[in-house]
Amino acid sequence: MLIVKSLCTEYPGDRGEAVRAARDVSFAVPDGKLFTLLGPSGCGKTTTLRSIAGLEVPKSGEISLHGKVVFSSAAGVSVAPNRRNFGMVFQSYAIWPHMTVYQNAAFPLQVRRDRPDRKKIADRVMRVLSAVALDDVAERAATKLSGGQQQRLALARALVMEPQLLLLDEPLSNLDAKLRERMRFELKRIQRELALTTVYVTHDQNEALALSHEIAVMREGRIVQIGSPREIYERPCSRFVADFIGTTNFIDARVIEENGDDRCRVATPVGALDVRCLDRMHRNEAAIVSVRPEDVELSEQAPEAGGADAVRAGVVDAKAFLGEHLDFQVRIGDLVLLARAHPSLRTPVGEKIFVRLRAEKCIALRAASAGP
Amino acid sequence: MSRTAALLASSMRLPLPEARWLVIGAAVALAAWLALAPLGFLLWQSLFTPETATAPGEFTFDNYRTAYWSAETLRLLGNSAAFAAGSASLAFVVGTFFAWINERTDTPFKSAFFALSLVPLIIPAILFTVSWILLASPKIGIVNVAVQALFATDFVVADIYSMGGMIFVDGLHQSPLAFLMMTAAFRSMDPSLEEAALMCGAAAWQIALRMTLKLAWPAAAGVFLILFLRAIESFEVPALLGLPVGIEVYTSSIYQAVQTYPSDIGLASSYAAALLVIASLCVYAQSRTAVAAEKFSTVTGKGFRPRTMRIGRWRYVTALAFALYLAIVVVLPFLVLLWCSLQRFYVAPSVAALKDLTFDAYRAVFAYPVFANAVWNSLVLSAASATIVALTTAVLAWIVVRTRLPGRWLIDDLAMLPLMFPGLVLGLAIMVCYLNIGIGVYGTLWIMLIAYVTRFMPYGMRYNSTSMLALHKELEESATMSGASWSMTFWRVVLPLLKPGLIACWLYVVIVSIRELSSSILLYSPGSEVVSIMIWEYWQNGQYVELSALGVMLIASLLGLVLLERFASRQFGVASPGV
Secondary structure (H helix, E strand, O other), rough: EEEEEEEEEEEOOOOEEEEEEEEEEEEEEEOOOOEEOOOOOOOHHHHHHHHHHHHOOEEEEEEEEOOEEEEEEOEEEEEOOOOOOOOEEEOOOOOOOOOOHHHHHHHHHHHOOOOHHHHHHHHHHHHHHHOOOHHHOOOOOOHHHHHHHHHHHHHHHHHHOOOOOEEEEEOOOOOOHHHHHHHHHHHHHHHHHHOOOOEEEEEEEEHHHHHOOEEEEEEEEEEEEEHHHHHHHOOOHHHHHHHOOOOOOEEEEEEEEEEOOOEEEEEOOOOEEEEEEEOOOOOOOOEEEEEEEHEEEEEOOOOOOOOOEEEEEEEEEEEEEOOOOEEEEEEEEEEEEEEEEEOOOOOOOEEEEEEEEOOOEEEEHHHHOOOO | HHHHHHHHHHHOOOOOOOHHHHHHHHHHHHHHHHHHHHHHHHHHHHEEEEEEEEEEOOEOHHHHHHHHHOOOHHHHHHHHHHHHHHHHHHHHHHHHHHHHHHHHHOOOOOHHHHHHOHHHHOOOOOHHHHHHHHHHOOOOOOHHHHHHHHOOOOOOOOOOOOOHHHHHHHHHHHHHHHHHHHHHHHHHHHHHHHHHHHHOOOOOHHHHHHHHHHHHHHHHHHHHHHHHHHHHOOOOHHHHHHHHHHOOOOOHHHHHHHHHHOOOHHHHHHHHHHHHHHHHHHHHHHHHHHHHHHHOOOOOOOOOOOOEOOOOHHHHHHHHHHHHHHHHHHHHHHHHHHHHHHHOOOOOOOOHHHHOOOOOHHHHHHOOOOHHHHHHHHHHHHHHHHHHHHHHHHHHHHHHHOOOOOHHHHHHHHHHHHHHHHHHHHHHHHHHHHHOOOOOOOOOHHHHHHHHHHHHHHHHHHHHHHHHHHHHHHHHHHHHHOOOOOHHHHHHHHHHHHHHHHHHHHHHHHHHHHHHHOOOHHOOOOOOOHHHHHHHHHHHHOOHHHHHHHHHHHHHHHHHHHHHHHEEOOOOOOOOOOO
C-alpha cells in the first residue's frame, strides 16, 4: 500500500518565487492497483509523481510504501531516488541513445549495490525483454527503435528492477492515436498480470477511464475528486470535473423543490426538470445541471413522457457526422444542447426534433462549489 | 531527527552524496579563481608605481593621469575607434553581402563557396598580416613592385602601413566571421514571413528591403558589435602595420608600455582598464541585441527549406564576386606565403626567381634550435588546456543547466567573464597576478596554461551548455530511478552523451590555442616559446622566408584540425561558436 499524506511541493519559478505545485495532496493506493492522477497541464500531477519518485523534495508531508517511510518532513527522512527501487517510465521515454536495447534494460541491474552476476543479469533482462516483445532486437541500437518499441523498452527498463512501485508519467502521450490505443491495452494487461502497484499520470481522460482502478482528478495542485472511473464519469462532484472528463452540457438552474434522498426539482431556461443531486441542496439554491451528450435522447416523433423524464421540442441548429456517431446541436428556446446520436438519425438542419432528458442522467451541481 | 536536519534535507533538491560536492566545488573554485584573480590584480597594479629593486610600488593615480590626461589620450582613443569602426564596417558589409548571396539567391557553386569561405578563419592573424605586407608594402610589396615595373615609375599604389591598410587587412580577416554569423542570422529567419510578403505581391527587392533586412536587423546589430569588439582587441594588425609608422591603438600601446625598458606595467594596466571598459560595454550591448534577435527567430527546424530568389543573369556576377573575394582572402595570401617559403631570400615572383625555388627555408625551420621545443610546447599546451576546459566546463554547464542551486547564474557569468578580456589584457593581467603571487609559475609553461584555460573557458562553456540543453533531463532522471548514484550517472550517461560535443569542443580549443599569440606574447620566456611566438620572433628578426615556411606548415595542420572539428560538430549538431 502506497500512502501519500498531505504532500506539499514547491519549486522556484522563473523569477525565483515559489510555485506551489502540489498542495495538501493525500491518497492511498492498495497493493496491485493502478491509481491515476488526472488533470489539465499545470495541475500538479507530474510534480506529485516526481515527489513520490524522489526527484522533487516536497516541502512537507509523508510518503510511505508497505509501511516503510521514504519521505517525511516531520521525521526528516528523505530516501534518495536511486535508493527507493521505484520503476519509472518517463514521458520522453528517456532511452539512452548511446546504448543498445539490451544495455538500456540491463543498466538498472548493473548499477545496483547488490549487483547480480552476468548470467543472472542476462537472464532477467531477456525475460523482461521477451515480455514486451523486444527480445529479437536486443542487440539493436536504441535509437533504431520505433516510438512504440521505445515505449516498451522504457517499460522493460522500469520492470527489470522488479520495483515495489511503478510510476508512469504520461507514457502514451508521445504515440500516435492508433498505437496509443493498442499500448493502452498492453499496459493494462502487464499491470494486471504482474499485479504491480502503479501510479499513472495523464491528462487524457480516455486513458484514465480505460486503465485505472481509481482516479484522482487534480486542479491547481489539489485533488478535487477521487473515485472509480464510473463514479468520476457518472457522478462528477463539480463543474470542473464534469467539464474535464468527457463532454457535457451545462444548464443554469435554481432548486425549487427537494424530493427525498438524491432527487430534486429545478427551474431552468427550458422549464422545470427533475434531476439527481449528489450533495444535499436547498430550496432557491443556484445550481448547474450537467447532461452528457449521449444522454440527450433525440427522436423525430414525440416520445411518451414517462415519470420524471422531461420531453422538449427543439430545432436542429447544426450537425456533424463523425462516423461512429452524429453530433447534433439542438436549440430549445435560447438554450443549445449538444446531443450524440446514432448515425441512422437523419433529421435535416432546421427541422423540428424532440429531446428527452432522463432525470437519472441529469446531475445537479452546486453552483457555488462548481467554480468557473 | 532535529528540525534543522529536516529543513536541510528539504532545502536540497536531491540528497547529495560526497563525490558530487567535491567535483562541483573544485570546478566552481577553479572558474572563480581564473576569472577573478587576474582582474583584481590588474586593477590593483594600475594604481601603483612600478616596483624597482630599490623602491617598492607606491599608490598613485599617475598611471591614469598619463593614460587619460594628455594629448595622447584623444589620439589613442580616436585611432582605436577609427580602426575598430572601419574594420568592423568593412567586415560587416563584405560578410553580409556574401551571406545574402549565399543564403537568398540562386548563385551557382554556393556550397563550394560556403566551404571555402571558412578557410580564412583558420589563417592566424599574424600570418594574414605578414602576407599582406609581402603583397602591399611600399618597398617589397608585390602589387607595388609589379605596377612600378610595368609603368616604370616609383609610384606607390598601395601602402599597407597606414590606417587604411590596417582597416583593410583586419576587416578582410574578420569578414569570414561576419559571413558566418550573418549566414546564421539569415538561416534563423522564418522563410514563411518572406513568402507571405511574396504572396502579398511584393517584388524581390521590396522583400529584401522591407522584410529580410528588417528582420535581420537585431541580429545584424549584434554581429556588428562582435566585429567591433574583436577589432578593438586585435593586436597583430596594429602591432605589425601601425607601430612602424607610429599609428598606435590601445592594444599596441599596452604592448609598447610593457616592452620598453624599464617596462611600465602600471601604465599598461591603466590602458588595459580602458580596453576592459569598452569591451564590457560591447558585450553588454551585444547581449541586449541578442534578446531582441531572439524574438524574431521563430524557426524550429521543422519543415524548414531555405527559399532562394532567382536573380537571372546577375547570378554570374555574384558568383564572380564571390570567386574574387575568395582569391583575395584565401588564395592570394596563401600563395604569397608559399612562394616566399620556397625562396632563399624574399624576392617578388618572376620567371627568373622560379629557377631558384628551394626547400632551404623549411630545412632552416627544422634546424632552428627552438623549433622542436616550440612545437612540443604548443602541442602540450593546447592538449592540456583543451582537456581542462572541456571537462571543467562540462561540470559547470551541468550545474547551470540542470540544478536549481541558488546563484547558479553566477557560475555561468564567471565562466563567460574572460570573454571580456582582450587577449593582450588577459596576458598582462595574468602576468601581474603571478608576478605578485610567488608560486613559481611565472616564466614557465604553467602560466601559459593558466592563460589559455582562462581565455578559452567561455568557448567550452558555450559548447557544453548547448549540448547539455539538447540532452533531455529525463535521460539522467531515469538513470537515477534505475538506482544509479550521481557519479555513476555523470560517468555512464551524461559524459557519453556529451561525447560528440566534448570532442568538438576539445578540438576547437586545441585549434585556437595553437593560434594564440596576444596573450602568449607577454607571458613567454626562453624555453617556453610556442609556435605562434616563433613566428613573431622570425618577424622581429626579419626572417621572412623561414616565417613563411613555418606559416605554410601551420596553416596546413590547422586546416586538418578544423576539418576534424567540423566533422565532430556535425556528429552531434553542435553549433561551432566560430573559429
